[in-house]
Amino acid sequence: MTADCLFCKISAGEIPAEKLYEDDEMLAFRDIAPQAPVHFLVIPKKHIQDPANVGEEDEALIGRMMRIGSLVAKENGITDFRLIYNNGLEAGQTVFHIHMHVLGGRSLTWPPG
Ligand code: AMP
Numbered sequence: 001m002t003a004d005c006l007f008c009k010i011s012a013g014e015i016p017a018e019k020l021y022e023d024d025e026m027l028a029f030r031d032i033a034p035q036a037p038v039h040f041l042v043i044p045k046k047h048i049q050d051p052a053n054v055g056e057e058d059e060a061l062i063g064r065m066m067r068i069g070s071l072v073a074k075e076n077g078i079t080d081f082r083l084i085y086n087n088g089l090e091a092g093q094t095v096f097h098i099h100m101h102v103l104g105g106r107s108l109t110w111p112p113g
Pocket of ligand 1: 006015017029030031032033034085086092093094095096
């Protein structure tokens with residue numbers, strides 16, 4: 001747990017979130033400002049700042065995020081979805097605890113803006 005990290009506080013239960021999945025090392029919860037009919041975030045409970053700071057020891061954990069995100073997407077009725085990691089301010093990252101966006105339930109355009 002890192003002090004003053006919003007997603008550490010959500011994973012510790014100090015700030016409420018609409019949880020869709022939780023286990024010892026991972027959490028999925030709905031995005032507070034959804035950009036699609038289904039939009040949730042998958043985070044590891046371990047504080048990792050961003051994709052650029054994923055260590056070799058985190059490879060299995062980060063791989064699980066994709067598997068859990070896909071399972072939760074299916075549970076929420078979507079088979080087609082987009083997975084996004086923003087890394088750094090210019091890429092649109094606003095919360096500096098690694099998270100995978102899962103968006104679906106509507107047609108998504110490419111490339112993103
Ligand atoms: P990013 O811009 O990639 O860092 O994504 C951060 C995401 O966290 C944004 O889509 C926000 O809407 C979302 N967010 C911020 N605060 C909360 C919160 N308290 N609960 C759920 N989602 C949040």
